[in-house]
Amino acid sequence: MRERFVETTTALLAEDPRTALVLADISADAFAPAAYRHPDRVLNVGIREQLLLGVTGGLALTGLRPIAHSYAPFLIERAYEQIKLDLDHQGVGAVLVSIGASYDRAESGRTHLSPADVSLIDTLHGWTVHVPGHPDEVPALLRDAVAGDGSAYLRLSTLRNARPYGGDGALRVLRDAGPGAPLLVAVGPVLDAALAAVGDLGVTVAYTHRPRPFDTAGLRALAGDTVVLVEPYLAGTSTRVVSAALADRPHRLLALGVGRGELRRYGSAEDHTRWHGLGAAGLRRSVTGFLDAAPVPAGR
Structure with a gap:
């Protein structure tokens, strides 16, 4: 995904003089040719993530369409105040593109x-969030984000599904178990594991790479009384959205994702997937346990 991001951004810088790129050393070597060709629109501020977002906001105020890029914890967590103030408070938009996802670089520590x-982006208003599940989904999502004028967050990962799925992010049914069946919604690169986990169960599986804005109309059309949400970031991040969309009907919701407890082990991304129960076996245990624990009808 990172390589596709570099290729697409390099092309956008050449095609559209409104596009700018702000770096904080991360991926600077990959963008060196673009920086040579467009020195006024490719800026590397060094390891200063708050400045990264401050410069991004300033460029947006001049009418440019800036892309800000770094590792997710540096881009979003470390510079959150600047996202809130230098973008949102000033009423300007930008495209934030991260790498590292939840635990891609687990060997580097906390x-x-x-x-x-x-979850942090979700505290802000009106953001679009894309979580591609395959490298081939990245170019179209990035181009659409840059062509807009609002704020967007594109979350790249080393984890991936076997094949890409296009579309605008509306829920896409990949396995239909029929009317009233439990619905599993998989976001981004957890799709393949989710499909494997419920392969022999009567569960409908739908996919999206756009958790914000969540396709609530699609959810309402597909959901019966049981919904399982599988996200490759903090478990429960989209619970409020799903619950609000189904507030007028009885439903049960299981939200799976990265646990809140800190794992004080480095390991690999694959280890963390297993430890958080996001592999096929872990998802199978969680989903079957949830389905087997269906509530007893009232009066019994």
């Missing part, structure tokens, strides 16, 4: 883990 990034 400084490089960021499962709460989407």
Whole structure:
């Protein structure tokens, strides 16, 4: 995904003089050719993430369409106040593109883990969040975000599904178990594991790479009384959205994702997937346990 981001951004800088790129050393080597060709629109502020967002806001105020890029914990967590003030408070938009996701660089320790990034963006108003599940989904999502004028967050990962799924982010049914069946919604790169987990169960599986704005109309059309939400970041991040969309009907909701407890082990991304129960086996245990624990009808 990172390579597709570099390729697409380099092309956008050449095609559209409104596009700008702000870096904080991360990926600077990959963008060196673009910086040579467009020195006024490719800026590297060094390891100063708050300045990264301050410059991004300033460029947006001049009428440019800036892309700000770094690792997720540096871009979102470390510079959150600047996102809130230098973008939102000033009423300007930008495109934030992260790498590292929740635990892609787990071997680098806690400084490089960021499962709460989407939750932080969710405290702001009107943001679009894209969580692609395959590298081939990245170019169209990035181009659409840059072509707009609002604020967008594109969350890239080393984890991926076997194939891309296009579309605008509306829920896409990949396995239909029929009317009234439990619905599992998978976001981004957890799709393949989710499909494997429920392969022999009567569960409908829908996919999205755009958790914000969440496709609530699609959710209402597909959901019966049981919904399972699988997200590759902090568990429960989209619970409020799903619950609000289904507030007028009885439903049960299981929200799966990265746990809140800190794992004081480095390991690999694959280890963390297993430890958080986001592999096929872990999801299978969680989903079957939830389905088997269906509530007893009233009066029995």
